[in-house]
Amino acid sequence: MSNVAIKVENLSKLYQIGTQKSGSLRDSITNKWDQLRGSKKGSKTQDFWALDDLSFEIRQGEAVGIIGKNGAGKSTLLKVLSRITEPTKGRIEIHGRVASLLEVGTGFHPELSGRENIYLNGTILGMTRKEIKDKFDEIVAFSGVEKFIDTAVKYYSSGMYVRLAFAVAAHLEPEILIIDEVLAVGDLEFQKKCLGKMEEVAGQGRTVLFVSHDMQAISALTSRSIFLRQGKVDFIGPTPDAINYYINQTKAQDLIYIGSPSPVAPKITKVSISTSLPNNVHTNGESLIIEITIDTPHSLQGACLSFHVVDSKERNYAHLWIFDSDQPICREEGTHILKCVIPNCRLYMGRYFLKVYFSEPPGGQIFQVLENICPFEVVMYGKHREFQWYPEACAYIEDGTWEVQHKVIP
Numbered sequence: 001m002s003n004v005a006i007k008v009e010n011l012s013k014l015y016q017i018g019t020q021k022s023g024s025l026r027d028s029i030t031n032k033w034d035q036l037r038g039s040k041k042g043s044k045t046q047d048f049w050a051l052d053d054l055s056f057e058i059r060q061g062e063a064v065g066i067i068g069k070n071g072a073g074k075s076t077l078l079k080v081l082s083r084i085t086e087p088t089k090g091r092i093e094i095h096g097r098v099a100s101l102l103e104v105g106t107g108f109h110p111e112l113s114g115r116e117n118i119y120l121n122g123t124i125l126g127m128t129r130k131e132i133k134d135k136f137d138e139i140v141a142f143s144g145v146e147k148f149i150d151t152a153v154k155y156y157s158s159g160m161y162v163r164l165a166f167a168v169a170a171h172l173e174p175e176i177l178i179i180d181e182v183l184a185v186g187d188l189e190f191q192k193k194c195l196g197k198m199e200e201v202a203g204q205g206r207t208v209l210f211v212s213h214d215m216q217a218i219s220a221l222t223s224r225s226i227f228l229r230q231g232k233v234d235f236i237g238p239t240p241d242a243i244n245y246y247i248n249q250t251k252a253q254d255l256i257y258i259g260s261p262s263p264v265a266p267k268i269t270k271v272s273i274s275t276s277l278p279n280n281v282h283t284n285g286e287s288l289i290i291e292i293t294i295d296t297p298h299s300l301q302g303a304c305l306s307f308h309v310v311d312s313k314e315r316n317y318a319h320l321w322i323f324d325s326d327q328p329i330c331r332e333e334g335t336h337i338l339k340c341v342i343p344n345c346r347l348y349m350g351r352y353f354l355k356v357y358f359s360e361p362p363g364g365q366i367f368q369v370l371e372n373i374c375p376f377e378v379v380m381y382g383k384h385r386e387f388q389w390y391p392e393a394c395a396y397i398e399d400g401t402w403e404v405q406h407k408v409i410p
Helices: 025-037 074-081 114-124 129-143 158-171 181-185 188-203 215-221 239-249
Strands: 004-017 046-059 063-067 089-094 098-101 176-179 207-211 224-229 232-238 267-274 281-283 288-296 304-310 316-323 334-342 350-359 366-379
Touching (some): 046 207, 074 207, 098 158, 176 188, 188 215, 215 366, 224 239, 267 366, 288 350
Parallel strands (some): 063 207, 176 207
Antiparallel strands (some): 267 288, 304 316
8 A cells, every 4th residue: 555645746726817707697708708809808817827737745644844935835735735726737646534724714614613613623524423522622622712612613813713723623633634824823832732733643643734934843843845936846855955945045135234335434334144054044053153344434443343132122132242442443444344253152043133333432422323234043943852942931042061970878
């Protein structure tokens, strides 16, 4: 028996952009006739291939990530695999029951209660009432919506919808579990529960397809990933390789600060970051280099330069500086390049910016303050610990050397 769970051959999906929807049969027939005649009215439509000749196989028990920029075709692929929409061309083989969580409320009837929707979804998956009943308490406990389980789901918040929908999809034991970015709707604690449950599901030999823009989650959950670009498969391989390829192919903007020199005042003309991965993506624990270029039309005495590493809420996480009193800087007119090396940058994963200060000694003239420049991201791909990573616990992670001594009690 084949161990292939999903086989896709030459899969394509066509949408027509600009198709005019009509409110009457007569207008529909007229529009179709215009298109057949090649008239201007009919030529307003444009073909858009959301998926273009995709071919790949996913083995049973595999956890596979689907990555790519917005508009790459990720969600369309999952909808086709979930039989929500039909492909235009190609062939798909799926071996096993599929449970999908693609959009908030997918598969739920708004007029039914949470309890009734659990049984409805289980029935759709082909499970008996006894099988659903055996899992019911576990589903409700995981979702955390016990108080509202007999309330019509149309009154649920988006977060409650997702919590119950994921609990149903994960606990009713489908052979194939398909999850889109919808998990981002839930709170941080529930997202961690979901990732843990998906790891458990994959460990039980079931197949998981996971779409996310969170490369940390993709790295932690999947062993292999498919990178889509403009509806095509651009790369398939081990997840670390796929992530690196994705980073290399996805060009970010404004990663370097560039300024124009002044003929009368000292000025920072360039700030750049050298990270361990391309496009200002940095691996926790690797060496990080910040390089700052200063143009001075005349010599300076006692210059001071410092920078903060801040997050999107402008909270400070690190502060580094160089003063002329410690090491001569900018004492001659011309261009000066200052390089700061952080040997083991252990910032917690997330997005950061630089805030740079250039001035005379405290109390003197402030030449320049640059805020929220050089965005960079810290990642911890493939780094696992027995406990979960919690951003609330600390902002800067440090490892120490432990020594254990054992003394025998007399």
